[in-house]
Amino acid sequence: MACSVLQITGLIFGGVGMVGTLAATVMPQWRVSAYIDGNIVVFETIWEGLWMDCISHLGTRLQCKFYDSVLALPPPLEVFRALMCLAAVLSIISFLMAIAGVKYTHRTKEDPQGISISILAAGVAFLLTSILILIPVSWTGASIIHDFYDPKVPVPLKRELGAALYVGWVSVALLITAGAMYCSFWCWADSSSKSRYPLLSRHRLLKPDFAGGPSLSVHAYV
Numbered sequence: 001m002a003c004s005v006l007q008i009t010g011l012i013f014g015g016v017g018m019v020g021t022l023a024a025t026v027m028p029q030w031r032v033s034a035y036i037d038g039n040i041v042v043f044e045t046i047w048e049g050l051w052m053d054c055i056s057h058l059g060t061r062l063q064c065k066f067y068d069s070v071l072a073l074p075p076p077l078e079v080f081r082a083l084m085c086l087a088a089v090l091s092i093i094s095f096l097m098a099i100a101g102v103k104y105t106h107r108t109k110e111d112p113q114g115i116s117i118s119i120l121a122a123g124v125a126f127l128l129t130s131i132l133i134l135i136p137v138s139w140t141g142a143s144i145i146h147d148f149y150d151p152k153v154p155v156p157l158k159r160e161l162g163a164a165l166y167v168g169w170v171s172v173a174l175l176i177t178a179g180a181m182y183c184s185f186w187c188w189a190d191s192s193s194k195s196r197y198p199l200l201s202r203h204r205l206l207k208p209d210f211a212g213g214p215s216l217s218v219h220a221y222v
Contacts, residue, residue, distance in 0.1 A: 014126055021129065137169060
């Protein structure tokens with residue numbers, strides 16, 4: 001019962017992490033314009049994402065534009081795009097493997113080794129997805145904080161942490177939790193299979209060989 005709750009909880013965490021990964025990939029709020037001049041009235045808010053930048057006029061009108069050329073993008077942004085796209089695809093694959101592992105566990109309880117392999121694959125995939133997300137999100141956050149406190153950067157170019165970064169960090173935490181749950185379940189299933197069948201190899205040695213006569217164990221007793 002506890003193992004089923006652990007798997008379902010990990011599946012929920014992995015599903016929410018997958019949705020968060022997809023959302024962080026397409027959201028334009030990676031970099032948000034910072035207003036530190038003390039102005040009370042702000043007419044425009046600038047959002048910068050992986051695929052587009054947007055301008056919000058007084059919170060009522062939003063204009064977005066995709067980046068014109070892929071080759072004209074800075075190299076870090078191209079790498080971040082590739083990592084987030086790979087993380088999005090891997091998060092979907094991880095979630096599907098987790099669903100298959102949970103179904104296989106409930107249907108087949110006589111093959112703990114097969115169950116552990118499927119669960120381990122889902123757990124490792126969740127952990128790998130979290131690493132792929134953590135690199136671009138943390139790198140972007142560190143760059144924004146560095147430029148914000150750098151006096152050489154003009155005030156109009158300073159940015160703040162956008163909502164997409166927080167979504168990415170929450171998704172990383174959920175995926176790491178889901179991966180740890182499935183890996184711990186794999187350890188439990190592997191140890192359970194060893195304790196359940198400790199004399200399996202001995203029974204195979206004691207089994208008589210019908211094709212070639214009596215086995216070596218029979219000669220040992222004679």
